[in-house]
Amino acid sequence: MRGLAAVVMLAVLVMATPAAAAPVSEDTVHEVASQLRCVVCQSLSVADSPSETAHQMKDIIRERLAAGESPEQVRAYFVEKYGTWILLSPPRQGFNLLVWVVPFAALGLGLVLVLIVVRRWSRRPAVPEAPPLDPAMRARIRREMAEREP
């Protein structure tokens, strides 16, 4: 009887505790973590870093998501504390826009340059044309070649 009471109690406890909060998908935690820079690392995301700090940051992400915040709000929290530096992809505005535009602009410019150079090369004749052979010379070559044959 006492055993049954204990089982009932346990069941009540299990149902009463964290089930109240919506379960947080690890995918969402990973998604947010992969967009944030691990502050103690060099060029690693919070998701990729094995450091203690990154673990704690992941816990904070999970905790905030569990409290009902959206991934956007969790990101905003970290930006509020660390500035946009914490985001691995800089926001596409202001000076940061350069980072997004320059590579494509440079690629385009390079392509145009290559095109110009290639066209110039293809227009230039590959081998200068041989001067026309005069008939006397042609006859002499024929004769000498015939002489060499056994």
Add this chain to the structure above:
Amino acid sequence: MSGRSRILRWAIPLAVVPVLVLLAYGFRTDPRDIPSPLLGRPASPFKLTAFDGKPVALESLRGQVVVVNFWASWCYPACYEEAPSLERAWKTYKDRGLMMVGVNFQDKDEPARRFLTQFGHTFPNAPDPAGRVSVDYGVYGVPETYFIDRKGRVRFKQVGPVSDQMLKDQIERLLAEEA
């Protein structure tokens, strides 16, 4: 040689110039030197339990100038360099409206306690086991020191060790302000 191809001949080496300028700029700047977005903003409240078991809460310190120092026993030599200066400043200004709080960052209990004993720190020091306070203050690494004015706003952040002169300048400036 035509004018156009002369331009092209120069254009290619000249294209290297902006790249060199960018590299020169990039290598001269410290990637860790990022302005804190917290300056001028209210300092995040925190409640920690000090190594001696006493509670440390920022809210109860309003009206005082607060220096929050993040440190670790593994942070050698920077944390070891600044430790005596912190204790000196604490002794000088504690009766004039200064509160100093040490927050132990990513550390183990035993070496942290040994550090405190080594330097004879008498101001409250507390571990931040879950790293919440460190993230709330946007800490990148240790040591980092935050100066909070009497109104509870973060006014200055020092990345790297603090010196006697810097502590004196910042603390006296903030102590001179009205609550």
